[in-house]
Amino acid sequence: MALARSAKVGLVVVGPEAPLVAGVADACRSAGIAVFGPNAAAAELEGSKGFTKDLCAAAGIPTAAYVRANGAEQALAELSRFSLPVVVKADGLAAGKGVTVAETREEAGAAIADIDNAPLVIEEFLRGEEASLFALVDGETAVPLASAQDHKRVGDRDTGPNTGGMGAYSPARVLTPELEGRAMAEIVLPTVRAMAARGTPFSGVLYAGLMLTDEGPKLIEYNVRFGDPECEAIMPRMEGDLAELLLAVATGRLGEIDPPELSHETAVTVVLAAQGYPGTPRKGCLVDGIEAAEQVEGVTVFQAGTARHGSGALLSAGGRVLAVTARGPTLAEARARAYRAVDAIDFADGFCRRDIGWRELAREGA
Ligand code: AMP
Numbered sequence: 230m231a232l233a234r235s236a237k238v239g240l241v242v243v244g245p246e247a248p249l250v251a252g253v254a255d256a257c258r259s260a261g262i263a264v265f266g267p268n269a270a271a272a273e274l275e276g277s278k279g280f281t282k283d284l285c286a287a288a289g290i291p292t293a294a295y296v297r298a299n300g301a302e303q304a305l306a307e308l309s310r311f312s313l314p315v316v317v318k319a320d321g322l323a324a325g326k327g328v329t330v331a332e333t334r335e336e337a338g339a340a341i342a343d344i345d346n347a348p349l350v351i352e353e354f355l356r357g358e359e360a361s362l363f364a365l366v367d368g369e370t371a372v373p374l375a376s377a378q379d380h381k382r383v384g385d386r387d388t389g390p391n392t393g394g395m396g397a398y399s400p401a402r403v404l405t406p407e408l409e410g411r412a413m414a415e416i417v418l419p420t421v422r423a424m425a426a427r428g429t430p431f432s433g434v435l436y437a438g439l440m441l442t443d444e445g446p447k448l449i450e451y452n453v454r455f456g457d458p459e460c461e462a463i464m465p466r467m468e469g470d471l472a473e474l475l476l477a478v479a480t481g482r483l484g485e486i487d488p489p490e491l492s493h494e495t496a497v498t499v500v501l502a503a504q505g506y507p508g509t510p511r512k513g514c515l516v517d518g519i520e521a522a523e524q525v526e527g528v529t530v531f532q533a534g535t536a537r538h539g540s541g542a543l544l545s546a547g548g549r550v551l552a553v554t555a556r557g558p559t560l561a562e563a564r565a566r567a568y569r570a571v572d573a574i575d576f577a578d579g580f581c582r583r584d585i586g587w588r589e590l591a592r593e594g595a
């Protein structure tokens with residue numbers, strides 16, 4: 230806060246969920262510093278799955294049927310009310326690791342035992358394709374920004390353990406204008422109104438993880454931030470002044486400005502991860518060729534888990550090391566550019582998925 234004041238910072242953008250849940254935006258607001266991101270009370274939309282489920286139930290927002298349980302004994306007693314598969318979730322922040330889709334009652338029981346007597350949510354399993362909708366919200370007004378589709382599993386064709394995300398593309402055309410309209414009207418807007426009505430208005434970007442079911446879009450979960458790697462696929466499509474847009478959100482003026490402008494091109498992001506991820510990644514491996522990769526048309530390489538060695542060399546320093554994004558007139562072209570750029574990067578210890586965008590390409594018959 231002292232740094233923000235002394236540098237006369239005009240806008241603070243809080244990225245990850247943990248500082249939002251811990252109240253960093255509240256601290257900025259009390260210090261009179263414009264901040265993009267929800268207060269702690271509104272960050273509960275991501276911080277507590279139980280909170281969000283109760284809010285949805287009260288406001289009639291479509292989501293999976295659920296029960297909240299406080300500890301294993303209660304959870305096991307409730308389990309029999311659900312058919313299989315069933316979804317078991319830790320209530321609090323779990324960095325994407327707190328969710329089990331259980332095919333058997335034994336597996337569900339083990340997931341419940343794993344959560345170790347903390348609050349949890351048991352949910353009905355929803356069928357359909359997933360897509361994410363990002364909406365900007367200034368407490369009162371909400372406007373759709375973009376859609377995207379993440380690739381959570383580590384391996385091609387969605388196999389292997391869950392990760393923070395191995396790649397994304399935007400827009401996700403499976404979320405048609407009609408479905409996006411429904412998701413705004415039936416999910417996002419009622420949430421924004423309910424949050425305002427309880428005295429905890431939401432301000433920032435609301436990331437709605439949706440299941441597109443036969444009955445329409447249903448909410449799987451909210452995040453209160455731009456997703457990673459979804460953000461790297463959305464930002465290169467932004468055409469207006471991003472700072473002005475985020476400042477309008479921060480100062481409650483979203484209704485007074487033009488809606489966000491995004492390119493109709495598709496952007497594809499491929500994550501280059503270090504061997505070992507999503508477990509313990511190997512670090513300290515040489516990463517080279519970023520400049521060559523950025524020579525490919527439409528490509529931007531975002532660095533995530535990198536560190537500069539004293540010698541000037543770039544080394545891997547985390548699980549997800551680079552996010553390679555390419556824009557293109559079609560998903561197929563954007564993806565071809567992204568992989569051309571990936572192949573120009575020299576990172577012996579790295580790996581990536583080779584099938585980002587496969588669902589949409591399969592739908593297009595490409
Ligand atoms: P979450 O952290 O709540 O987004 O859950 C992680 C992933 O688990 C989601 O992206 C879905 O793939 C899956 N998932 C969560 N809840 C459900 C549900 N009710 N039905 C089907 N899949 C789910």
Ligand code: GLY
Pocket residue numbers: 379393394452455456457458459
């Ligand atoms: N890629 C998923 C997330 O950021 O939550």
